[in-house]
Amino acid sequence: MMQEYFAALVQVAAAAVVAGGALAASVILGKIGARSKAKDTPYECGLNPEGNSNPRFSVKFYLIAMLFILFDIEIVFLYPWAVVYADMVKESWVIFGSMALFQLILAVGFVYEFKKGALDWSR
Amino acid sequence: MNTVATTLFLQKSQEPMQWWNLPEVWWIFVGILLLLLEMLRPRRNSASIAKASIFAFAVMLIASLGWPTGLETTFFGGAYQWDGLAIFFKRIFLIAGLATTWMMRKCEAQGIQGRDEFYILPWFAVAAMGFVSSVGDFVTGFVSIELLTVCSYIMVAFYRSDRFSLEAGAKYLVIGALSTAFLVFGITILFGTGGSLRFDQLANSLASGHQDPAVTMGVVLVLVGVGFKLAAAPFHWWAPDVYHGAPTPVSAFLAVASKAAAVVFLLRLLIGPFAPLWTQCQQVLLALAGASLLVGNLGALSQRDVKRVMGYSSVSHAGFILLGISAGSQPAMLSVCYYLLAYTLATLLVFGVICGMIDKTGGSLMRQFNGLAQSRPGVAWLMTIGMLSLAGIPPLSGFFGKWFIFASVWQEGMYVMVFLAGFTAVASLFYYLAIVRHMFFEKPADGRAISSGLSFGYQLLLVVLAVATVAVGLVPGAVQRAIYALIFNL
Numbered sequence: 001m002m003q004e005y006f007a008a009l010v011q012v013a014a015a016a017v018v019a020g021g022a023l024a025a026s027v028i029l030g031k032i033g034a035r036s037k038a039k040d041t042p043y044e045c046g047l048n049p050e051g052n053s054n055p056r057f058s059v060k061f062y063l064i065a066m067l068f069i070l071f072d073i074e075i076v077f078l079y080p081w082a083v084v085y086a087d088m089v090k091e092s093w094v095i096f097g098s099m100a101l102f103q104l105i106l107a108v109g110f111v112y113e114f115k116k117g118a119l120d121w122s123r
Numbered sequence: 124m125n126t127v128a129t130t131l132f133l134q135k136s137q138e139p140m141q142w143w144n145l146p147e148v149w150w151i152f153v154g155i156l157l158l159l160l161e162m163l164r165p166r167r168n169s170a171s172i173a174k175a176s177i178f179a180f181a182v183m184l185i186a187s188l189g190w191p192t193g194l195e196t197t198f199f200g201g202a203y204q205w206d207g208l209a210i211f212f213k214r215i216f217l218i219a220g221l222a223t224t225w226m227m228r229k230c231e232a233q234g235i236q237g238r239d240e241f242y243i244l245p246w247f248a249v250a251a252m253g254f255v256s257s258v259g260d261f262v263t264g265f266v267s268i269e270l271l272t273v274c275s276y277i278m279v280a281f282y283r284s285d286r287f288s289l290e291a292g293a294k295y296l297v298i299g300a301l302s303t304a305f306l307v308f309g310i311t312i313l314f315g316t317g318g319s320l321r322f323d324q325l326a327n328s329l330a331s332g333h334q335d336p337a338v339t340m341g342v343v344l345v346l347v348g349v350g351f352k353l354a355a356a357p358f359h360w361w362a363p364d365v366y367h368g369a370p371t372p373v374s375a376f377l378a379v380a381s382k383a384a385a386v387v388f389l390l391r392l393l394i395g396p397f398a399p400l401w402t403q404c405q406q407v408l409l410a411l412a413g414a415s416l417l418v419g420n421l422g423a424l425s426q427r428d429v430k431r432v433m434g435y436s437s438v439s440h441a442g443f444i445l446l447g448i449s450a451g452s453q454p455a456m457l458s459v460c461y462y463l464l465a466y467t468l469a470t471l472l473v474f475g476v477i478c479g480m481i482d483k484t485g486g487s488l489m490r491q492f493n494g495l496a497q498s499r500p501g502v503a504w505l506m507t508i509g510m511l512s513l514a515g516i517p518p519l520s521g522f523f524g525k526w527f528i529f530a531s532v533w534q535e536g537m538y539v540m541v542f543l544a545g546f547t548a549v550a551s552l553f554y555y556l557a558i559v560r561h562m563f564f565e566k567p568a569d570g571r572a573i574s575s576g577l578s579f580g581y582q583l584l585l586v587v588l589a590v591a592t593v594a595v596g597l598v599p600g601a602v603q604r605a606i607y608a609l610i611f612n613l
Contacts (some may be wrong), residue, residue, distance in 0.1 A: 002336075108155050115162035 063118055074106055140191065140205065142198050146183070146213060147253040153179045154246030161239050172239040173228050176246070180221035187214050193612045201321050202260035204391075207610040211460055212256035212387040215467055219380035220249040222471045225584050226372035226478045230281075241281055245376065248274035252384040258391050261310045261320040268306070268352065271384060272299045275377060279369040291368025298351065298361040306348025312341030313396070322395035330399035342400055345392065346407050352385035355411045355441045356418035363426070363434030371481055374430060375474030378437045379467045386444055386463060390456070393448065401451065408449035413543060415442030420547035423554045429477055430487045432554050433470070436513060439551060440466050446544055447528040450535045453611075458527030460606050465512065465520035465595055472509035472588040476502055479577050479585070489558055494567035502577070503562045508589045512596070514555035515548055520596035527603070 043049070081099060089096050113119065142148065157179070161172050187210075195206045224245050251270035258264040276299065280292025314320055316337050317328040329338060347358065354362040366374040397404050419439025426432045444466075447459040477487055480502065484491040496503035512521035525548060533541050577585075595602050 105155070108159065112158055112162055 060121060067113060067118060071106075071110070140194070140196060140198075145198065145203070145205075146187065146190070147250045147257075149186075150183065150246055150250035150253060153183070154243055154250065157243045157246065158240075161243065170228075173224070173242045176224050176242040177221065177228075179246075180217065180224055184214070184217045184221055187217055192609060195612065197259060199263075201323065202263045203254070203257045204259040205257060207612050208387070208390065209253075209257040211606060211609055212383060213253050215383050215463065216249050216252045216256070216380055219376060219383070219467060219471065220245045222475065222584060222588065223372045223376040223380070225581070226375060226475055227370075229478050229482070229581065230370050230372060238281075241278070244274045244278050248278075248376070248380070252380055255384045256387045256391075258388065259322050259395070261314070261322075261325075264388060264391075265307060265310060268384070268388065269303065271381065272303070272352075275299075275373070275381060278373040278376065279365060281370055281373065285368075287368035288370065289368075291365045294361055295365045295369075302348050302351030302358070305344050305351065309341045309344030309346075309348060312337055312344065316341065317396070322391070325396035326398055329396060338400070339403060342397060342403060343407060346389075346404065346411075349385055349389050349392070350411055353382060353389070353441045353445070354438050355445055356414035356438055359415065359418060359438040359441075362438055363422075363431045366434035366437065367428060367430045367487075371430070371474055371478035371487075374433065375471055375478070378433065378470050378474065382437065382441060382444075383463055383467065386448075386459070389448060390459075393451075405449050405451060408445050409537075409540065412442050412445035412449055413540065415439060415445060416544055416547040417442075420551045420554075424550065426554065427490075428488050429492065429558055432489075432558070433473065433477075436551070436554075437470070439547065440470075440513075442547075443525065443528055443544065446532055446540060450528075450532045450537070452531055452535060454534070455528070455531035457603060457607055457610070458524070458531050460610065461527055461595075461599070461603055462524035464602070464606075465524040465592070468588055468592045468595065469509045469512035469519075469521055472585060472592060473506060473513065475581075475585050475588060476506040476509065479581055483576065489561045490565070492558065492561050493565040495562040501582075502585070505585050505589050506562060507559050508592055510555040510558055512592045514552050518593075518596050520592050520594075520599070523596055523599035527599075 041048075078099075085095050157172060157176055160175065164171070190210055190213075191205075192207060192210060195204070197204050224242055227241055227245075230241070248271050251267045251274065254263060254267035255271065258267065276292060276296050279295050280288055282288035310320070313325065313329075316335055317325040319325050319328060350358040351361075366378065369377065393401070393404060415438050419435050419437070419442055422438070423432050423435035426435060440462075444459055444462060447455050447462060480492070480495070480499075481487055484495075495506075508519065512519035515522045515525040517523075525544075529541050529544065532544075
């Protein structure tokens with residue numbers, strides 16, 4: 001019965017070999033023991049960074065990005081729906097009605113964010 | 124207007140039920156309507172939205188008396204089941220929603236002015252829990268549990284300027300995401316092995332193939348996910364912190380409604396897809412129940428904050444409920460429902476008193492309730508009724524809840540668990556009565572009397588909850604029979 005999980009075991013073993021191999025290769029090929037001044041710097045083969053790495057962003061970016069993803073995903077769902085049910089929509093109102101209801105709820109959300117000023121950049 | 128009244132109140136006369144008559148559809152409609160009202164009204168006035176929300180909850184609670192009982196149907200291709208169990212839990216959710224929204228009006232002093240979503244979010248949460256109580260399909264279950272928890276995240280962190288509320292919100296978000304991961308992983312494995320997400324089809328395929336270790340893994344992962352939502356030990360770590368930091372009405376909502384939703388989801392799973400795997404599930408449930416009883420009741424002993432005590436208390440009550448569920452008989456299911464009703468009323472009462480007093484005492488530490496009985500004897504007595512019912516003192520409803528659960532567990536021959544539960548119930552007396560001692564026998568630290576100032580409406584809410592707590596305990600047999608008739612369609 002456990003034989004059907006043999007493939008999973010092989011995958012786990014392969015993952016262990018790849019991860020362990022990468023670590024071992026970096027130890028053997030990368031001369032970890034060898035020390036020099038350049039080796040001890042944080043950016044061994046690059047430039048030292050200028051300034052702070054996490055400057056302050058306006059929180060508006062997150063809000064706009066979140067709303068974009070939200071409505072973007074809904075549009076993405078709309079396309080496969082239109083393609084898959086193209087023929088069925090002609091026969092029955094149920095499928096079209098369900099999508100119309102969904103879009104209506106979405107429209108309420110859009111009006112809500114608009115009225116709340118979430119898209120007003122100058123606020 | 125006439126048709127609206129017909130669909131709301133006289134569903135009995137309509138045969139067959141239609142999907143647009145389902146209560147959740149109405150609840151979501153009310154939520155959307157309130158949202159539109161909130162953003163389109165000319166003057167910003169919090170009271171109007173709050174009143175509209177409370178009024179709508181009251182209307183829906185009255186309308187729930189007209190729901191068709193004794194009818195078992197499914198909607199949306201089996202994804203939604205309408206039966207007595209669903210009706211019982213939907214009414215519990217409505218009671219919790221009504222009381223919570225009522226309590227929320229006391230929070231206006233703490234800086235939620237102008238953000239009236241506070242009164243609207245319970246509608247979406249209650250609709251989500253309504254769907255959970257009728258769940259017949261893992262996708263519906265998962266989506267509605269997510270809707271419930273997303274609403275809870277927002278409500279928990281609603282005091283944006285309060286660090287405790289933010290801490291609670293962050294903690295609840297992380298733990299909630301973790302538990303969702305467990306739940307969805309378990310569902311994936313069950314779908315992979317059972318080949319369906321519908322509860323009835325899954326039950327059939329699991330009945331034949333339940334020797335597969337993957338099935339056990341899926342079941343255990345789903346139970347762990349539900350355990351998080353239920354705040355059962357060892358998945359309870361969020362409960363005291365979140366209950367402490369969240370706005371008090373939201374703590375009440377989590378303790379009562381969110382827990383009841385997890386209970387009904389568990390019941391639906393156990394009578395549905397997990398029925399063939401009952402022996403494995405029973406072991407997991409017994410372990411969770413024993414751990415919750417010990418951790419909840421002993422953990423509360425060292426707490427000095429009433430809301431944290433209530434957090435541990437909710438863990439221990441999860442233990443009692445799980446103990447009842449793990450007995451697995453028909454009387455056990457009835458006693459779980461009775462217990463949940465008693466717990467709902469008493470917990471709402473206790474949180475109601477805390478919510479009403481918290482801005483006058485200046486906090487929810489036990490010593491801040493010192494001398495409450497001298498300055499506000501009525502409120503102190505209401506709190507005492509709630510605490511004694513939670514502790515299980517006869518003749519209050521909490522006693523009979525525990526009694527019924529002990530009796531049904533005893534009938535199944537699990538004597539050790541009865542002794543363990545009895546021992547922890549005795550231990551729970553210490554912390555429930557500690558609060559009573561602080562209110563009645565301790566002098567206030569600065570000698571200042573706690574001022575009054577509860578509105579008539581708020582006092583009415585507390586008195587109604589207290590009377591219900593006592594009344595459900597005075598006629599336990601009649602209540603038990605009513606629940607029996609509702610759930611088993613007699």
